[in-house]
Amino acid sequence: MTSTAAARGGSRDLRAMSGGTAVCGGAAGAHAPAGDPDPIDPDDLIDPVEPSALAALIAGRRSVRAFRPEPLSRELLAELFSAAQHAPSWCNIQPWRVIVTSPALTAALGADVLAAYEAGERGPEIPFPPEYPEPYLAHRRACAGALYSAMGIARGDEDGRMDAWRRNYRFFGAPHAAIVSIDRRLGAYAMLDLGVWLGIVLTQAAAMGIATCPMASIAAYPGPVRRRLPIGEHQAIAVAIALGFADDAAPANRCQTRRAPLDANLTFAGISEDPDADW
Numbered sequence: 001m002t003s004t005a006a007a008r009g010g011s012r013d014l015r016a017m018s019g020g021t022a023v024c025g026g027a028a029g030a031h032a033p034a035g036d037p038d039p040i041d042p043d044d045l046i047d048p049v050e051p052s053a054l055a056a057l058i059a060g061r062r063s064v065r066a067f068r069p070e071p072l073s074r075e076l077l078a079e080l081f082s083a084a085q086h087a088p089s090w091c092n093i094q095p096w097r098v099i100v101t102s103p104a105l106t107a108a109l110g111a112d113v114l115a116a117y118e119a120g121e122r123g124p125e126i127p128f129p130p131e132y133p134e135p136y137l138a139h140r141r142a143c144a145g146a147l148y149s150a151m152g153i154a155r156g157d158e159d160g161r162m163d164a165w166r167r168n169y170r171f172f173g174a175p176h177a178a179i180v181s182i183d184r185r186l187g188a189y190a191m192l193d194l195g196v197w198l199g200i201v202l203t204q205a206a207a208m209g210i211a212t213c214p215m216a217s218i219a220a221y222p223g224p225v226r227r228r229l230p231i232g233e234h235q236a237i238a239v240a241i242a243l244g245f246a247d248d249a250a251p252a253n254r255c256q257t258r259r260a261p262l263d264a265n266l267t268f269a270g271i272s273e274d275p276d277a278d279w
């Protein structure tokens with residue numbers, strides 16, 4: 001994908017772009033539902049998003065942990081997930097499977113998941129990390145610290161922390177939850193596909209003014225999720241996404257996480273800092 005094609009962001013354009021055609025291995029179009037529109041030719045697109053505007057959108061997205069009760073329309077939800085249908089995946093297998101719940105179902109599911117948590121019915125279908133070695137542990141602690149300090153919960157206030165944590169299981173009051181599963185027969189690379197898709201969902205949602213929180217915590221309690229929703233036997237519940245409009249006044253939504261400097265994650269190999277270097 002070219003950088004200009006990748007940076008198309010107008011949600012109107014993206015609505016027109018829903019659907020796609022398989023081109024890697026197997027019959028072309030094998031995964032395209034009947035009636036799916038053809039992919040748009042990048043040359044036909046107008047009004048490309050400035051790279052800096054896209055970077056600002058990505059940098060400005062936040063996980064939201066307090067929502068207003070108003071639901072999103074089905075049309076808006078379809079627009080969001082249609083955009084993410086264009087996510088790349090290895091051989092275009094498109095392994096993400098998603099169920100989005102209504103406000104009533106979200107509330108009922110949240111009550112069930114919270115009850116499962118209280119009853120200790122933990123059992124993630126995809127193993128959670130057994131431990132976080134450094135430097136990940138430090139990042140993890142800083143992330144929790146940022147949230148609890150935004151919420152005014154003191155370091156030693158274990159009850160306060162537990163109450164804040166429990167809010168996970170009610171999807172932080174979001175009107176909708178997207179429950180995302182993956183076919184367990186596909187292995188680790190399909191999880192990579194899922195992560196690419198998830199990043200696009202979160203970014204597109206930010207562009208549309210939709211608040212999100214990706215949530216692995218829900219995946220620790222698959223029992224109540226399976227009792228409420230039609231999730232196939234080959235599917236493993238990977239993550240949920242709380243969806244709605246942000247409650248901007250809520251202290252939890254003042255949480256701001258930081259990122260390490262670029263050189264913690266990126267190494268230039270044979271690429272000089274000197275812009276005139278010949279390589």
Ligand SMILES: Cc1cc2nc3c(=O)[nH]c(=O)nc-3n(C[C@H](O)[C@H](O)[C@H](O)COP(=O)(O)O)c2cc1C
Pocket residue numbers: 061062063064065143168213214215216217218239256257
């Ligand atoms: C796969 C995944 C799972 C996550 N699970 C949870 C979760 O269960 N509960 C939660 O409050 N945040 C969860 N988060 C949000 C992260 O804590 C958040 O992305 C991180 O702290 C960076 O903050 P930011 O999203 O505001 O930039 C998850 C994020 C990802 C990508």
